Amino acid sequence: MTSTTSTAPTAPTAPTAPTVNGRVIGLAHYAGRAVLERVLARTGTTFSQLVTLRLVAVADDESIGRDQLVAAVTGSLKVEESAAQDTIDELTTANLIEEVRSEKPLLRITNVGRELYERVNSETNAVSARIYAGIPAEDLATAGRVLALVTERANTELARP
Numbered sequence: 001m002t003s004t005t006s007t008a009p010t011a012p013t014a015p016t017a018p019t020v021n022g023r024v025i026g027l028a029h030y031a032g033r034a035v036l037e038r039v040l041a042r043t044g045t046t047f048s049q050l051v052t053l054r055l056v057a058v059a060d061d062e063s064i065g066r067d068q069l070v071a072a073v074t075g076s077l078k079v080e081e082s083a084a085q086d087t088i089d090e091l092t093t094a095n096l097i098e099e100v101r102s103e104k105p106l107l108r109i110t111n112v113g114r115e116l117y118e119r120v121n122s123e124t125n126a127v128s129a130r131i132y133a134g135i136p137a138e139d140l141a142t143a144g145r146v147l148a149l150v151t152e153r154a155n156t157e158l159a160r161p
Contacts, residue, residue, distance in 0.1 A: 020146055032131070039123045043116060048087045049096075050120060051076055056097050056109045057117045063106040066099075078158070 018024050033047070040050060055072045056064055064072075066088065073084035088107070091097045096113030100106045109117065132140065 020143075020150075025147070025150065035127055035131070036124055039120055039127070043120060045116065045120065046087075046090075048073075048077060048079070048083070049091055050117075052084070052087045052091060053096055053109065053113055053117050056091075056107055057114065059108075063100055063108040065104060065106055069107055 036050075037047065040047060045053075052069065052073050055069055055076070059069075069088060070081055070084045073079065073087065074081055077084070088097070091113070092099070092107075094112075095110055096116060097107050098110050100108050
């Protein structure tokens with residue numbers, strides 16, 4: 001006589017949440033970036049152009065010095081100054097920003113640039129609302145604090161020789 005043992009099926013366990021690390025952050029970044037790129041493709045705008053346009057759009061007094069803008073773009077995108085200069089030139093050529101003559105040359109967003117910025121912002125805000133829907137505010141605040149600290153530490157590493 002043979003003996004058989006039977007085990008009751010076990011309930012599936014919920015997957016454990018991953019610990020935040022470079023891969024998890026990268027996957028979230030690239031997924032969100034792909035969504036943004038889809039919006040940008042409809043406008044013919046590049047990611048670098050949008051970041052630069054945003055910096056001009058939100059500048060104090062609605063204008064910003066070229067050197068200050070270059071520094072902000074290189075700091076945000078981690079690109080060379082020449083790439084930031086090229087992007088500024090592209091936006092100027094496309095009439096999305098313009099130079100204003102004053103004591104020192106300043107750049108400001110044009111009406112065409114403002115319309116584009118607001119349209120892209122509106123579309124991405126709608127998508128973001130769907131992406132973040134249902135995530136508790138305290139979780140978002142914790143994630144924000146962790147990501148800000150990771151960014152600060154990565155910037156510190158980049159500043160090392």
